[in-house]
Amino acid sequence: MGKVIAIANQKGGVGKTTCAINLGGALASLGHEVLCLDLDPQANLTVGLGIDLNTVERSIADVLIDSNITLGSIIRPTKTKKVDVAPATLELSAAEVELFNAIGREMALRDKLSRDVVERYDYVLIDCPPTLGLLTLNALVAASGVIIPVQTQYYALKGVAALLKIIKTIRQSVKIGEAPTAGVPITVYEPKSDAAKSFVDLAKEVIGAHK
Numbered sequence: 001m002g003k004v005i006a007i008a009n010q011k012g013g014v015g016k017t018t019c020a021i022n023l024g025g026a027l028a029s030l031g032h033e034v035l036c037l038d039l040d041p042q043a044n045l046t047v048g049l050g051i052d053l054n055t056v057e058r059s060i061a062d063v064l065i066d067s068n069i070t071l072g073s074i075i076r077p078t079k080t081k082k083v084d085v086a087p088a089t090l091e092l093s094a095a096e097v098e099l100f101n102a103i104g105r106e107m108a109l110r111d112k113l114s115r116d117v118v119e120r121y122d123y124v125l126i127d128c129p130p131t132l133g134l135l136t137l138n139a140l141v142a143a144s145g146v147i148i149p150v151q152t153q154y155y156a157l158k159g160v161a162a163l164l165k166i167i168k169t170i171r172q173s174v175k176i177g178e179a180p181t182a183g184v185p186i187t188v189y190e191p192k193s194d195a196a197k198s199f200v201d202l203a204k205e206v207i208g209a210h211k
């Protein structure tokens, strides 16, 4: 599962925010340091952790669009011991639109989850909006695990299948970008990925043409 966990489902009102707040609280009660990161312009997580939105000067929106603003600089303590929050405000909607034109736009959050922030916490819980847009994509790219709260109804489960497909695609496209950091080709780093299989196919083509 890893320590950075996205809580996602494009369906609204299924309990994502409730899960982020209460899983966060439960982890803290067991002695873990938790960062709740609000990636939903509705800012329910921020409000639910007792933050007055009028007091939020800088939010995750600024972090995503301004390269000079670090994630660490917006983190605030909450009323709950061992639970900090990276707050969102309604401005996050506009930031998502702005981010759309940025290079590496799906990696914006991952790039901001710097080691010093991640090492400060045992768990980082990311509350996603009820869409499969750029914000959720950023959460999925940044996360090492995903929790998908679901309603146990037929149509709800169909939506989950679509989400799982996207997660699979993200993990693979992300993998080829990560491989150089590990200093090995994708065929070693993630041999089962589509990218590795494509390069093996290409290699076979090269070998075939050379014969």
Ligand SMILES: Nc1ncnc2c1ncn2[C@@H]1O[C@H](COP(=O)(O)OP(=O)(O)OP(=O)(O)O)[C@@H](O)[C@H]1O
Residues within 6 Å of the ligand: 011, 012, 013, 014, 015, 016, 017, 018, 019, 040, 042, 044, 128, 129, 130
């Ligand atoms: N396990 C649960 N049992 C009962 N009620 C719940 C549970 N989880 C969530 N709820 C209720 O369901 C409603 C929606 O929950 P929540 O806001 O957490 O969903 P969400 O997926 O974050 O919504 P959105 O998609 O709008 O962000 C709230 O009124 C919440 O109190």
Ligand SMILES: [Mg+2]
Residues within 6 Å of the ligand: 016, 017, 018, 040, 044, 127, 128
């Ligand atoms: Mg929510």
